[in-house]
Amino acid sequence: MLQLKVIREDKQRIINGLRKRNWTAQQVKIIDDILKKDDERRANQKELDDTLAEQNRLAKQIGALMGQGKKEEAETLKIQVAELKTLTKTLEERTGSIQQQLDNMLYSVPNCPHKSVPKGKTPEENKVAKDWKKPFPALPEDALPHWELAKKYNLFDFELGVKLTGSGFPVYRGKGARLQRALIQFFLDEAVKAGYEEILPPLLVNEESARATGQLPDKEAQMYKCDEDNLYLIPTAEVPVTNIVRGDIIPIKDLPVTMTAYTPCFRREAGAWGAHVRGLNRVHQFDKVELVRVEHPDNSYKALEGMVRHVEKLMNKLELPFRILLLCGGDMGFNSAKTYDFEVWSGAQKRWLEVSSVSCFETFQSNRMKLRFRDAEGKIELAHTLNGSALALARIVAALLENNQTPEGITIPKVLHRYTGFKMI
């Protein structure tokens, strides 16, 4: 949620930002509506506060009169208060509904893109921030896609997943399962080495948490919900991990807060099935190691680049061909101010697969969840939040299997040997 203060003071920049997200001149008018609604809110607030103040004053007088035994006079004042109460009730209801309307408007406005974010409407207009310069791995014409390799080497089984749960829930087995665990362990170790605190969070969160990171209200359909207990299965570790600091005021000396977590991620992906979603390309449950940072506003973009370098290092260690995209305004997520996507080259499918998304949210999340820090002078300010996948497993596995297939078997990158215990599948 954008800050009202920023909209008020920096309106043109916000409007320009929304235009970069391809908002029409018509849509952008909501900014003016928001400001108008806020004026309305403030006027009402003032009136309400003044009325309550008067009421409090009279109540105190009544107390004093009662103490002195002047019952008659007290009764007169009571009548006055009764009138004020009617007015208060009206004002309270109106202020509440104005606030609700204002919040709804604010919820509907996406984050303002950073000035370095390119214009554009579609994924095709994303800027390649770093391309793959070397040749792709040489595979024979009859190279197998990962779902065929999985069958050949008995690594994971989709049909079995259907029997247990439904489509999109693969069952990993044998070396396939071991490879998953190896990757998780490797990613976590690298994150801890980079200074992130390891977190093992709950996989279900309450409504408040889902709201704070912005999954609610707009991404509700993406999450699995346990109605009985009113809990949601997490679509990413970002939700529980970022909520660890929800509502906190962090002393400046404790910044940045850096956390990492491995969790399975559950996504309904309703209506998202089509031609390009075979195998591990899109599943309902996948594993991911996530990085979360809370940063001082002056340092957040430096931190973003640092996270990108961290992911880059992982890709290099896994010896996978990849490229980095700087997302254009139109392709960026609702909450993000700037996002880099990592794509891995899937040799047999001959296409790029998204494996990581690293974003800076500025104060968009922290405003909603009231995540702040106290600076050296004691002043309180909203912190910046960032997160990124480092990395998402399923598609990494897909690329790894496809790119590394040889007539003798599938080779495992050297860096994983100590985790897998085998060098070849």
Next chain:
RNA sequence: GGAGAGAUGGCAGAGUUGGUUUAAUGUACCUGAUUCGAAAUCAGGCGUACCUUCGCGGGUACCGGGGGUUCGAAUCCCUCUCUCUCCGCCA
């Protein structure tokens, strides 16, 4: 799942026969005095949000969440959530 107790400011902890309590007090923290410096001591300060003011300041709300009674609620009533103790079940 059953029975009981409880939830107050960073922490501890009063207040629960409704009314100068504007939430006492301790502790932590900050500033100053004292000191060569420190400890100890003394003095002052010390929540969050919103509104208002050029500023000093002023106002409103918040004692787990929500609702109610009342001129007035931390205090009374309803409801939800959570915590603790005991019992049951259990990885």
